[in-house]
Amino acid sequence: MARKPNAPPPALPSREAIRRFIRESPGRVGKREIAREFGLDASQRVELRDLLKDLAREGEVAPAGHRRFRAPGRLPEAMVVQVTGTDPDGDPIARPVEWEGDGPPPMILMRPEPRGVPALAPGERVLARLRQIVGNKYEGRTLRRLTDEPGRVLGVYQPTPQGGGRIVPTDRRSRAEWRVPPGEDGAAQPGEIVLATPLPSTGYGLKPARVVERLGNVGDARSVSLIVIHTHEIPNDFPAAALEQAEKARSVGADGRTDLRDVPLVTIDGEDARDFDDAVFAEPDGEGFRLLVAIADVAHYVWPGSPLDRAARLRGNSCYFPDRVVPMLPEALSNGWCSLRPNEDRGCLFVEMRIDAAGRKQSHRFGRGLMRSAARLTYTEVQEARDSGRDLGLPVPALYAAYRLLLAAREARGTLDLDLPERKVVLDDAGRVVSVTPRPRLDSHRLIEEFMVLANVAAAEELERLHQPCVYRVHAPPSEEKLEALRSFLRTLDISLPPGNQLHPRDLDRVLRQVGGSEQAALINEVMLRSQSQAAYATENIGHFGLALARYAHFTSPIRRYADLLVHRALVRGLRLGPGGLDDDEPAQLADTAEHITATERRAALAERDAIDRYLAAFMADKVGTVFAARISGVTRFGLFVTVADSGASGLVPVSTLPDDFWFHDEATQTLSGRRTRIEFRLAQEVDVMLSEASPVTGGLVFHVLQGAGPGAARERGRPRRR
Template structure:
């Protein structure tokens, strides 16, 4: 049967459910050989938009035909929701439509075993005991260990704990509703529903596995990999942007997420991908929905004359208004003009009229409220509004007509506001100035294209100084905490971290904006109308009291018993000027302050010492400013008619909800900016590991202290344990105290070394080398308690402390490689370590003797004795120094010793005392102990020079020595255990010079000798070099490997 697209459409139209490829083959009467042709036709129809692909099944474009009965008409999609449909506006939704497509996307499906196990443990309703308290709305923050906390959006009350099984039912930063149980201090919650799902995007690595493709991400807040359909947008291993297919329903733990690849971000290693990932994790996006872009594109690029003359809009195009912004700014939302008047100044602040374009209940307004703020990152800006508005028709660009909202004010010479007037207008900026240009002109420098504005700059600066003096007298707090800016190169990599200098030109604009914000807030207060205020409360009394104790430890007095006014606090901050601990104390004081939030209730601003304050001057980048503009226009539209009390209550409630949303988004934006700066700092320091820097202690914690580098302005952690164990945080003085008396406090200068820079965790670790005016810190580990048993300093990897070689060592012996870190034959280092132990020590025989550094010949004897297998039986106190140790390979045991393994460990020591040997060749004089020194290997005549040179060079292999039982001359032993070795060897007989016994057999026989069962072999005379002694080849083999059946290797 022939195949055509019309025939396929007809078959899909007649079917009561979506069809797969095999079903289409069957119902169309096609043979299996036509499957490839059918798939090709289906792909063409999908690309043309005629049919829709649901996973492996197909259906006609239009409402989705369910494959199973709906469980409930009100049920919504959960985490198994499929990727989005072709991008396009959904009527009345304001968001992208979803499309079906995954095999498990059907009602009633709940995923894998985690859900089934939860049923075995009982339902959530059975396990949760409701406390009867009202449900709480808040923002969910999930910890990397799985549990979470819900922070109430109201800012009141305690955070609510969610166990891992409950926290996994939503995504990080979701706005949720929870039921509360427990008692104060131990509140536990159960998720009721998701009010708003913040996160829509994620960044990860694409793993191409056909229909089982995945996107893996390092974001620990996401529940595992994201399942995605195969895509042609990216290759395997590419960094991609994923659009999550999650609806507004609660998730089932363990089920995982679905999504679709929205675009490729290139190969791994691009720092911009990490920046986007941090922004996506907190609910921000670098794209706008289609319906939002459609509304933005509908606006003209120029202000029409009808718009300029509508209503009561005034014409200020002849006024020389100017904008002053940063070098890289493109959204100019404020312009200023000042002129002197009798006894004071007139100040005109013109703000972009964004509310003229962003209408209430539009798609633009909904998206702006969802973002609530623009996010400014080192490499990009994530704007609140599309660039066509933020950088286009709303931006007050020079020599272009723009609509604006104006605050027209007059001030006396002391900075007190006399009058204020608010009105809409149309303006034309005469210049786009930068802070540096204005500062240069004010400093008297020649700036040719800005010199004509010098009188205007001077008037603005004189007014700003007057306003600063007024606020200072009022009690406004000026922390003057420096900010840091990341400077990037053309390749997008960080070059340096710069401190943002706060210049007079910055203060000039700040004072003008503060004055306008206060004037508008006063207008609403005078009219008695609701709006969105900016609230900053008084400091927490407990935190402020703790800071006062800390300040006293540094010699500063702050009386907090009866509360502290903002004026008193500002006077205290003034005392810190120029003090070494100024920055650190400012930071700690700032932490004791309340965080400013938005609210519909007028409660004043503590930090500014203002009774009325709000945000009016940045509607392009802040939604609360846009709200204030909109409410202001609503007041003008009523023409003096006030709303009823009920209307005002409803309006205040509506504004309060939006204010909470704006506060939460503001905090999220600050978190993103902080994380991105930390990422670039780690990236910048990644290649400087091991370098040393001058630093200042910037903060103290229980686990260590934070330092800021004086050179590059980067912060990192010095772990408390690095200076020794037992550190404790003294909360009273905010210092880290050690048992040895050391105390680390903020403001201390020190020298540090960079240990690591982790870009994934965004953490930088340092180690302290030397505090200022102190001796360098010792790194010998002396602060740690002494071990009970002897430590093997240069223990080779794989070796057991008991003496038997580990697997790695045995393998190394076979292949001839070394696993030790110490270079072979380092006699100078050995002698130095032995010299450090040249104190009188107790020998196994109870006699004190002095230690002497061994000669190379002595070291060779020690090496040979250890190779022979007696090393593990040496009694007495061994020196705490690594000794070279040789071994025989399994293959060459009878021929020669294997190359010496350098630095394996020194001779093992035992604390117990073994019985003395039964036989001694001679009796020492009374009061003295006879020392028997093992003889060195015989050297043939004429080889003395070669032997001496060989002794001073690194040894490749050792020949086991022969012990002479007749050598009774007293000599100083290089090790007390040699006497024991010598005595045991005398009972056992001389060892052959060409071969040494293996560890297993020799050690067993030595133990027999020590317990009284002496070997019956008679001592033999010293054999000639190159010859074997002590029996036949078979006997030698038995001696080297031990008796058969006694011990297996």
């Protein structure tokens, strides 16, 4: 309706009214649609624009193209998606390539490809038109394939009597087998792990595929990490040019370097470490200490734009599995010239720091040096020497004395120190799991961590002083939504947090200390972890919330992290320490590189967890029917995730196996409650479970919760029992 002449314009709609209108609109919304809906005129467009900018900045609406918006969490009408698996009918399931919302990304059920076109396979990216079906589910239709090559299917080949065969995917997200037509098996043998590419589909039923590569027998225990490497698309082979460049590497000279060979620097690592990229030294300095942290000079060997550099950037970081390492750099460097082996001259970048009696850093100085490690020590060896008072003839007492000051400074700063158990999978020579043991948390581990944290802080400060670009390690505070969910959960346990949304890490750590040693400790540590945002690399500094640091950069592991190599190059350029610094083109690319290496880091973490899950599934395969003491590690509407106390193996308890009831999932309290039985399962609750299924191929474990046997009964008996 037109407004009467000289009538005052209507008031701007409220923030809630705009949010509701955008949420209920089927597509993207701009100022024109909002103005038309609320009868606004041209004189109010500036106010409306500012209001929309505020809403977008605060995350209450999401930008969706030029001056257009959509509800936060809702996907646009078209976007790039990646296929992650298949449904039971063989149709592809995808996820958004970019997802910044809270919670899991939406599920996209892709429509089948037209007849005669190869089916989409896991790993492929397409531009898809999306239509919201219900809640967090969308239907997708391929507009354009974006991957240069067809997707790959990784699975176990089994021949069929009528010729050809089937491929059973190794990825739990792929719920349908693939059909191998006669003549397309690539001479694969029964039980072999194969890679296959989809063939044009000719109708309904299982999708056809052609075997293109044979990777070994699924019965080989070492095939586990091979499956994971291919599943997560981790680059495993170096280009010939990169290998050739690494093989030509030679030792560094002393020219232009500070000679540190008389300083008794030592490396302290795990017993199974193969490369040593950091060394430490400490000596008293007045009421404080003088510290030296020396790091392998990877920048001397890996220059910007070189074949080695391109290969290292592509990987982003090294990946560690129980039976192998997929290194960021070829072995000639990672285990050779860039490894600080004892009694061998090595080039290094070093930082000399002085701390006062309160553990606060008073000064730092960076340089390029030549060092000779006095000893290769292990965490266990150093800890035993410290506990027994045994003199190793090395500066271990000074290292521990300096560590105590650094620890006091950390506690005064107030950091978040989550107590999360880690497991170590031990394999025999044949690659079979022989034990799964808790990874110890020694003071010697913490000592090295504190030295490295201080060096990383110094690196960030130095790059800012030099006005050099810096790739920061950033960790954002918990989002408002996650913080409110954490408050709601803690209130159920009569635990409160200070008011307001600007909490300090010490506020969260105070809760952990309050419940330390109690039955609630594991539960609260788990929920606290889930409330945290993920750390990332970025060129814009927002600080590191968990460490309570205003600036922080990774400097100490350039052999295995590309971020550290970039920091080294920036220091070399800023301090004019010689060749190998950032070149003129790199600063403009750092933001993209930071985003890339954040993604490769998360890919590696997923792959490493996936490998351990599969090894544990193989370890548990002969224990079907055994009862274990376990703890609930996840609560969802479709069931419970449980973690076995002894081994750390995790699996699913499907809701269908629980007593017949209507089960209500309360996300705030992390509980699953039966309306009729009044049974309640909660996060971190101790339960007895029986293993009902174990699939080493996919790493999947399925358990049943035992009713009638009290929680923890299996633990009280001292060992698992078989039914």
